[in-house]
Amino acid sequence: MRPRGRTRRARTQSNRAGSQRGPARSFEPQAVPFPDPTRTGRQVLPLKNASLRDAEFLDRESLDQELTRVFEKCHDCRRCLPLCPSFPSLFESIDRHEQEASELTTAETREVIDLCYQCKLCYNHCPYHPPHEWEIDFPKLMARAKLVQAKEEGIPLAERMGSRQDLLGEVACRTASLTNAAFKNRAVRLLMEKTIGIDRRWIMPSYEKRPFSKQLSKRGDTGSEERRVILFSTCFVEYSEAHTASAAVEVLEHNGIAVEAGYEACCGAPFLHGGDLGNARRNAEKVVAGLAPRVRDGLQVVVPGPTCSYQLKNEFPELLDTDDARLVAENTLDLGEYVYKVAVANQLDRAFKRKMGRVAYHLPCHLKAQSIGFRSKQILGLVADEVVMVEACSGVDGTWGMKARHYDESLKVCANLMSSIEQADPDHVATDCPLSALRIKERTGRDAVHPIVLLRDAYGFDG
Numbered sequence: 311m312r313p314r315g316r317t318r319r320a321r322t323q324s325n326r327a328g329s330q331r332g333p334a335r336s337f338e339p340q341a342v343p344f345p346d347p348t349r350t351g352r353q354v355l356p357l358k359n360a361s362l363r364d365a366e367f368l369d370r371e372s373l374d375q376e377l378t379r380v381f382e383k384c385h386d387c388r389r390c391l392p393l394c395p396s397f398p399s400l401f402e403s404i405d406r407h408e409q410e411a412s413e414l415t416t417a418e419t420r421e422v423i424d425l426c427y428q429c430k431l432c433y434n435h436c437p438y439h440p441p442h443e444w445e446i447d448f449p450k451l452m453a454r455a456k457l458v459q460a461k462e463e464g465i466p467l468a469e470r471m472g473s474r475q476d477l478l479g480e481v482a483c484r485t486a487s488l489t490n491a492a493f494k495n496r497a498v499r500l501l502m503e504k505t506i507g508i509d510r511r512w513i514m515p516s517y518e519k520r521p522f523s524k525q526l527s528k529r530g531d532t533g534s535e536e537r538r539v540i541l542f543s544t545c546f547v548e549y550s551e552a553h554t555a556s557a558a559v560e561v562l563e564h565n566g567i568a569v570e571a572g573y574e575a576c577c578g579a580p581f582l583h584g585g586d587l588g589n590a591r592r593n594a595e596k597v598v599a600g601l602a603p604r605v606r607d608g609l610q611v612v613v614p615g616p617t618c619s620y621q622l623k624n625e626f627p628e629l630l631d632t633d634d635a636r637l638v639a640e641n642t643l644d645l646g647e648y649v650y651k652v653a654v655a656n657q658l659d660r661a662f663k664r665k666m667g668r669v670a671y672h673l674p675c676h677l678k679a680q681s682i683g684f685r686s687k688q689i690l691g692l693v694a695d696e697v698v699m700v701e702a703c704s705g706v707d708g709t710w711g712m713k714a715r716h717y718d719e720s721l722k723v724c725a726n727l728m729s730s731i732e733q734a735d736p737d738h739v740a741t742d743c744p745l746s747a748l749r750i751k752e753r754t755g756r757d758a759v760h761p762i763v764l765l766r767d768a769y770g771f772d773g
Contacts, residue, residue, distance in 0.1 A: 359445035360454070362587075362628050373458050377419060380451055381411035383444055390432040394703070395425040395719055396452070397432075423459070425719070426452035427710035428583050429703055430620070430679035453582065460585030468507040472709055473580040473589070479549030482517040490516050508709075509717040513752040515550035515744075522552040523571040526559065539648065540572035540604055542597070542622070544615035546744045548573050554614050554744070554759070557766040558645055562612075564769060565652060565659055572611060574600035577621040582629075583708050594629045597622070602634035611642040614760060616676035616742050617708065619644040623680065644677060646686030646742055646761055653689065662693050663770040667737030669694040672727065672750070672758065673701050674743035686742055686761040693768035698734040702727035704746035711749065721753075728753045740764055 358376070366372035384390065385404045390397045400422045407413035430449050433439050438446040471478075482489045492498045493514040503510045522543050539562065543555045559569045578593030601611055613619035622642040626635040643651070652658045671687050678701070690697045705711045705723030712720075727746075731739060731754055739758040741747050747758035766772075 359440065359447050359450070363631055367454060368458055368461055370458055370462070373455060376451060377455065378412045380446055380448060381414070381422075383438060383446055384448065385409065385411055387436075387438075389437070390435055390448070393431050393435060394427065394429060394723065396422050396448075399425055419455075420459075423452055423455045425716075427705070427707040427716070427720075428453065429675040429707045431675050431703065433679060434681065456583070456585040457587050460587075465584060465586055468505065469584045470586070471506050472508070473584050473586060475545040475549075475576040475580055479517070479521065479545055483519060483521055483549055486517045486519045503714050507713045507715065509712060509714040511717065511752075512712040513748050515546070515748060517550045518552045521573075522548050522555045523573040525552065526555070526569070526571040537566055538568040538570060538609055539612045540601060540609050541569050542577075542601070542611050542613045542618065542642075543571070543573045544613060544618040544744075545576040547614055551744050554763060557760065557763045557771075558612070558614055560766050560771050561649070561762055561769070564771070565657060567652070569612075570604070570609070572601060572604070577618040578629075579617050579621045579625070580708055582621075582625065583710075590625075591629050594626050594635065598626060598630060598632070598634050598638050601638050605637055605641045609641075610648070611638060612645050612648045613642060614645040614742075614762065615744060616644055616674045616680070617745075619647075620676045620680055644680065644682065644685070644742065646677075646689060647680075647682050649689050649762065649765070650685035653692070658692075659769075660692060662768040664693075664768055666690075666694045666764050666768055668696045668698065668734070669738045669740055669764065670698045670700055670731050670734040670736035671761070672704070672731070672739070672741035672743070672746055673699055674741060674746055675703050675707065677742055686740070690740060690761050690764060693765060694738075698736065700727060700730040700734070702730055704741075704743065704749040706743075706745040706749050708745075711745075724749055724753065731756065738764055 358379070360367045360372065360376065381400060381404065384397070385401060388397075388401060391401065399418075403414050403418040403422070404411050406418075426449065428449055432448045436446050436448065438444040440447065493516075496510070499508075499510040502508050508514075526541070541555060541558060547555050562569050575593045575596040577597060578590040581587075581590035581593060605611065611622065613622060619642060623639045627639050629635070649658070669690050671690055673684065673687070677686075684699065687697055687699050703723050704727055705720035710716050710720065711723070728750070731750065739750060739754075739756050740761045740763075741750065741758050742760060744760070747760075750756060750758040
């Protein structure tokens with residue numbers, strides 16, 4: 311038998327040197343066995359990158375073997391080191407154990423999992439994601455680990471409360487004046503931090519007096535009978551950022567496209583990221599049940615939030631594994647993606663009344679993960695003198711970055727975004743992600759709006 315760690319240490323040192331000079335060796339499957347039972351001490355399971363349809367998905371032993379397999383591949387590559395806090399934690403832990411991923415303690419593995427906030431950046435950054443034979447899907451594996459963890463330990467009360475976006479949103483809208491005032495009270499914020507874990511320094515949104523879909527339904531039928539879309543307004547826009555949805559309606563109707571309300575429930579991303587598989591599926595079922603019949607009638611679903619459009623496109627088919635879920639996924643577009651399609655078809659009115667000057671555009675992680683290009687940036691190019699695109703994470707991604715236990719770490723993640731915006735010295739800041747907009751406001755004092763708002767303002771429809 312080889313001395314423990316020597317071969318792997320030498321291999322790692324060679325790879326680190328190679329990262330500076332170019333690839334030092336070929337990553338062939340036989341070079342790093344999958345996985346070596348002499349090192350894991352367990353029977354090898356042939357299943358890689360299990361899906362929710364597989365019985366092994368929630369099995370602890372199968373999960374642990376997959377964690378070891380993937381951690382070893384990541385350790386040998388280290389390409390994702392600068393992307394998020396999970397990877398430095400992982401590599402430091404492996405280094406403490408003589409380059410042996412199988413030797414990580416439960417606490418060390420747990421830290422890697424907890425530091426993943428599902429930004430999805432490592433998926434496209436990884437050269438070994440499907441269809442490569444290694445099938446590395448780190449974000450999916452971290453989500454799976456949280457689901458198994460929740461199955462074994464239950465879900466903390468704060469996580470359960472914070473995930474119920476529709477309940478919280480409905481109550482907040484009914485008591486909007488009181489709720490918005492309470493969010494500015496230091497004692498209330500301290501109580502929130504102790505009970506539901508939201509850091510007292512995080513800027514809370516202002517809630518609407520009435521959910522947006524109810525406002526839209528009251529307007530009656532407008533626009534073209536031939537060109538219609540469903541606006542899935544997302545929980546954030548539905549309850550606390552109606553100006554984004556209103557701008558979308560104004561721009562689309564101005565261009566002859568009728569907009570129908572289509573919000574049935576939160577997309578379920580907070581449940582899924584928090585380990586609550588049952589409620590994630592129930593919300594997905596509600597959303598699909600409301601949208602699928604209308605999609606079959608020929609309508610497309612437009613979503614003004616990248617986390618939610620990602621969820622409908624990518625998570626719903628696996629969560630539900632139904633024809634209706636796949637139908638909704640195939641006919642869902644992010645709002646910027648849809649407006650770009652209208653523009654390319656020469657159906658977008660370009661008689662803008664004003665220019666928006668210099669715009670700093672933040673490309674959200676969950677939009678980048680959809681691999682649809684820079685559609686919002688291209689649309690902003692129609693109304694701005696200059697668009698400076700900022701590719702940096704806001705470190706929020708759901709509720710991770712607003713939680714007290716991760717808040718300081720999230721500020722380190724967002725540092726590049728904030729410095730890039732300040733360096734751009736823009737007239738306007740735009741981002742498709744409403745949570746990133748709050749983080750930008752919190753750290754720079756600048757208002758950040760959805761690109762559709764600047765498009766509306768360029769038409770002269772200033773809200």
